[in-house]
Amino acid sequence: ETGVTQTPRHLVMGMTNKKSLKCEQHLGHNAMYWYKQSAKKPLELMFVYSLEERVENNSVPSRFSPECPNSSHLFLHLHTLQPEDSALYLCASSQGTGRSNEQFFGPGTRLTVL
Amino acid sequence: KQEVTQIPAALSVPEGENLVLNCSFTDSAIYNLQWFRQDPGKGLTSLLLIQSSQREQTSGRLNASLDKSSGRSTLYIAASQPGDSATYLCAGTGYNKLIFGAGTRLAVHP
Numbered sequence: 425e426t427g428v429t430q431t432p433r434h435l436v437m438g439m440t441n442k443k444s445l446k447c448e449q450h451l452g453h454n455a456m457y458w459y460k461q462s463a464k465k466p467l468e469l470m471f472v473y474s475l476e477e478r479v480e481n482n483s484v485p486s487r488f489s490p491e492c493p494n495s496s497h498l499f500l501h502l503h504t505l506q507p508e509d510s511a512l513y514l515c516a517s518s519q520g521t522g523r524s525n526e527q528f529f530g531p532g533t534r535l536t537v538l
Numbered sequence: 539k540q541e542v543t544q545i546p547a548a549l550s551v552p553e554g555e556n557l558v559l560n561c562s563f564t565d566s567a568i569y570n571l572q573w574f575r576q577d578p579g580k581g582l583t584s585l586l587l588i589q590s591s592q593r594e595q596t597s598g599r600l601n602a603s604l605d606k607s608s609g610r611s612t613l614y615i616a617a618s619q620p621g622d623s624a625t626y627l628c629a630g631t632g633y634n635k636l637i638f639g640a641g642t643r644l645a646v647h648p
Contacts, residue, residue, distance in 0.1 A: 430581075457635075466542070467627070467638040480635065514581055516636075526572065527636055531581040 426450055428530035430515050436536045437505065445500040445533045447515030453528075455521045456498040458490060461512040461532070473498060474521045505537045542568075542630055544639035551618055551646055559613040559642045561628035568630030568637065571604045571611045576625045576641070585626075586613070618646045 428449045437443050449456060458470040472480035473492040487509075489501040498515055512532045518525035541564045551557055561571070569590045574582040586595045588604040588611065595602050601614040611628055625643045629636040 464640075466640045467629075467636075469635045472635065482635075512579070516582075521633075525631070526570075526584065526587045528584060529574075529582040532579075534579060 428515060428517055428528055430513075430530040430533050432533060433531065434534045434536075436538065437502070438538050439505060439507070441505075442501070442503040444502065445513055445515075445535075447498040447500075447530055449496055449498075449515075449517035449528075449530075451517055451528060453517040453519050454495050455518045455525070456492060456495070457516040457518075457527065458498065458500050459514040459516065459529075461514060462508075463511075467514065470500075472521060479521060502535075505535075507537050510535055510537045542628060542637050542639040544626075544628060544642050546642060547640065548643040549645070551644075553618060553620060553646055553648050555618050555646075556614070556616050557618055557644075559615070559626050559628075559644070561611040561613070561639055563609045563611075563630045563637070568606075568632055570631040571602070572629045572631065572636065573600075573602050573611075573613050574627040574629065576627060578625075582627065615644075618644075620646050620648055622646050 431446045455474045459467045461467045469482045470484045471490045476492045491499040514532045515530040516527040518527045543562045545560045571588045573585045586602040599616040604611045625641040627641045629638045
């Protein structure tokens with residue numbers, strides 16, 4: 425595997441379910457990100473991790489819970505979601521979190537909440 | 539608040555045309571400017587990254603320019619092809635984040 429991978433690619437869940445999204449980067453980067461892309465809205469940053477430590481939480485509801493066990497893996501745990509949380513969730517990584525760092529994106533997980 | 543605006547929102551052109559996509563940003567704190575391509579339902583593919591100290595970058599038929607003083611970037615696509623059809627996103631790098639525009643949806647028809 426190369427680059428940034430995400431699983432699953434598609435997920436359908438009910439509002440009472442608990443599920444997790446997984447992201448893995450094979451680039452030797454130190455920073456990882458979760459973004460949300462809703463229909464007809466710009467991508468929104470959700471969380472930033474640098475060296476496994478959360479450095480930014482962009483006012484995301486607590487029903488989204490990130491986890492970064494090491495610099496290569498990032499999870500987004502989901503519970504009691506709402507239909508408006510249906511979106512494409514994108515993971516990205518970069519060498520560092522400084523402003524000069526280029527971000528590389530995974531293919532995304534298309535989430536549908538029923 | 540940092541904002542990134544892309545014009546036009548949608549563009550439909552015949553194959554072979556040269557075209558320009560525009561991106562403007564309101565905050566001079568935006569450091570670099572990155573252009574991405576997104577195919578329907580897919581992730582983002584990085585096309586060009588213009589560092590703060592640079593004025594432009596080129597890759598094949600793509601050329602991107604950056605003018606921080608006016609808060610503008612343009613993506614020039616030469617000799618467009620149907621395979622160029624996608625949504626093009628620009629993003630400015632702030633501290634710890636990328637700030638995205640809403641994108642330009644491009645359709646190139648044969």
